[in-house]
Amino acid sequence: MTLPVEAVLPELKASLTAGSNAVLVAPPGAGKTTMVASALLGEPWCAGQILLLSPRRLAARAAAERIAELAGEPVGQSIGYATRMDSKQSAETRVLVLTEGIFRNRIQDDPELTGVSAVLFDEVHERSLDSDFGLALALDAQGGLRPDLRLVAMSATLDGSRFAALMNAPVVESEGRSWPLTLRHIGRKAEARIEDEMAAAIRRALAEEDGDVLAFLPGVGEIERTAERLEGISANLHRLHGSLDPAEQRAAIRKGERRKVILATSIAETSLTIDGVRIVVDSGLARRARYDRAAGSTRLVTERASQAAVTQ
Template structure:
């Protein structure tokens, strides 16, 4: 079945012949799994490899497995993947999916990206620190070493024109084609009782809708507790988990369609928000929460906090119910609460510990961030704090260079 992104493929092919490109398309439109395969035989690629970066480990493995399956192969043949402690790459691999952090390491070891013709930044709207650093370093590579290297930034909710202006490429928009999703909000605020409210909404979805139910929860602990309770209640559905600590076989099982008479309730973290579509989902139950690292400049430490998701993330989660037909999303917060949430989560570079970024740029030979191109420039106070910490640890000298030890 053709996916919405396929309608803009000719425009994308033409844009990449000339320069870089930005592809804006909603979740479930085929960006992650159709675009790399379609680009593989483009003449300008000259047989070189495509690297596709993903923000999360589960997405790396699942995207590679899905694309390999489309070719009737296993990961490690035409399509492979690489992440820390796990690698499925062979001598004939042409598409390599990897985490953003591992890409930074690869770039530091081989700045010319030997044998690579295209780097795809998938899910760039998440604005992770590593994705912004990777893009800035790639632009530096294009300017100094590899004018012919192509960059493709793919996003669901970000301002595509701002990114296109940054990289000097064309912005291409695919307007979806997803089915409508009916939204249900709580009539009264759940307050601190969000998880009990989410539990009740799961039962409501099972009563009112058909098909599988995807439930978004902030973390593995909440998933385990809710799964145990649903098992005790003997809900009329098979229960599955989806989170970043699962092995490859368990993740693949979630993506495998079940017999039509078997309903599923899939309890997931935000790894299910992006990158791959789970077949059979007709309803989403959203707790509206996610667990994210927050840097405390006073202590100099980062800690995980549970926080409300922004409107853009809520829209992405709801869209998971509209991939195969009209769907329904039950939200564990009120419409008034929704209106008060920010549209987008702040870019990680604006609120993270920048010491790792300072160190990576020092390894690159850059003393200050001003010599690179950024979508979100590193804030000066956080940069200075990162430099001060690294100097205190004697990782940098007084001129911002890496020390011998």
């Protein structure tokens, strides 16, 4: 199957041959996470390793497994991953998918990034402290120690011009592939629990539509309570969040023979494409880390999800 991003790979390669940096803008599902790193391995300037940064552990592992599958080999050989909780890599690894925190530690320990030919910052539009700091350190290393180092910022939204100005880089844009979407706002009662409203919406979706269902909830507690209310449905029920066992995460992502419902946090919002999903039920709520100036610490706050996040 041809992915949309493949059409702009020649332009991206030309940009990285002519200069050190590039910005790739490609919509969700275009294939930038799974296709770009492997496509750059054969370039004349790429004698070392390519680091692909992912914002989440689940997405990093899933991306590495998918890239390895496309290469026809098990993960841990030429394609590997490294996260805080898990790692599969070897001396043969040429593409290493790692979380932003792991990259921050690596570049602080080795500012020259010895043996690395390129760093790809995936989903840069999400803007986290680790991502921004990692990019700043990489640009600093490129300017002072490694002028041959290639840096690519990859974004699913059309804010690539800001990163292009920061990195002094051209923007390569993939049109992607889109299908018609029908949006239904069913609302919810303010006094009702979110679990009751979500369970009712999911049951309605199963009755009225075909295909698998992906439902977004703000946290693990809401997922578990919604799962309790969905007992007995005519579909396989999966949970998807960062604290799950990797085998359970893989089962939720993998397409099955039977219809399924996936109850997920925002971990499934980016860097991850789940095969078979035709229906998305969004609670409209998200749990974010917010700094409390009065307490002097960061705490999790449940708030309305932004329109950009819901669209993604």
